[in-house]
């Protein structure tokens with residue numbers, strides 16, 4: 001892929017990625033890494049953050065890392081303001097996410113886990129995107145991407161918090177896109193199907209139409225560069241979304257209730 005498709009303007013520029021310690025976020029860090037670019041990588045695990053930063057630096061970029069818990073929304077907002085004051089952010093990628101499914105034999109997910117998923121997948125990214133949109137609009141330029149999921153478009157009985165939080169994020173993102181377009185700020189919603197990362201590797205069973213994290217990062221960077229409102233991939237999930245919209249909900253729910261998914265413990 002050419003450099004122009006991932007660079008919003010002339011180098012140097014600054015890309016902040018939440019979830020930069022793993023999976024899609026780490027692949028995006030490597031995708032953007034080149035001389036003249038500064039990567040700010042956020043995550044929880046300091047060792048993994050340091051490892052990704054080292055890879056980014058080997059590709060000629062500069063990088064710094066911050067270990068923080070996105071359940072602490074106010075702390076994350078303060079850190080974003082501090083980072084942007086020190087070095088203007090050109091691209092903000094809100095990639096961090098928390099996935100979980102109902103424990104085997106339980107009727108519901110755990111209440112505390114639902115709270116955490118809501119904070120990491122919706123509340124904090126929506127808060128950070130809003131702050132960044134306001135700052136970028138004032139300087140008449142910038143790009144924001146929010147990583148949702150195709151789960152947003154389905155009522156998943158075993159992952160109500162995941163599908164619900166991603167649905168909220170999807171609507172938030174396209175609404176912010178509508179609000180920010182006249183102000184030269186692009187807001188791109190990313191809705192991936194299965195991507196080969198530690199998150200999906202926890203799932204036992206099939207991962208249809210699996211995409212590598214490198215390929216996902218290429219597609220995401222291109223969509224951000226083009227300022228698209230929405231990227232959904234791979235395409236069979238767009239068909240699944242359409243089918244679900246036209247089939248009566250009671251039938252869809254009956255089918256979804258039969259879905260048996262198990263997962264291994266997180267790292």
Ligand SMILES: NC(=O)c1ccc[n+]([C@@H]2O[C@H](COP(=O)([O-])OP(=O)(O)OC[C@H]3O[C@@H](n4cnc5c(N)ncnc54)[C@H](OP(=O)(O)O)[C@@H]3O)[C@@H](O)[C@H]2O)c1
Nearest residue numbers: 019022023024043044045070096097149194195197199200
């Ligand atoms: N993989 C898929 O099949 C798939 C499909 C659809 C959507 N997505 C979405 O893609 C995004 C990236 O996921 P991934 O597949 O790359 O998963 P991953 O490898 O598990 O990475 C998740 C990232 O989110 C960070 N994170 C999680 N909870 C956090 C918290 N409380 N505070 C700060 N950071 C936190 C993790 O940090 P640490 O590792 O440092 O803890 C990690 O960097 C997520 O939003 C996910 O929902 C993934």
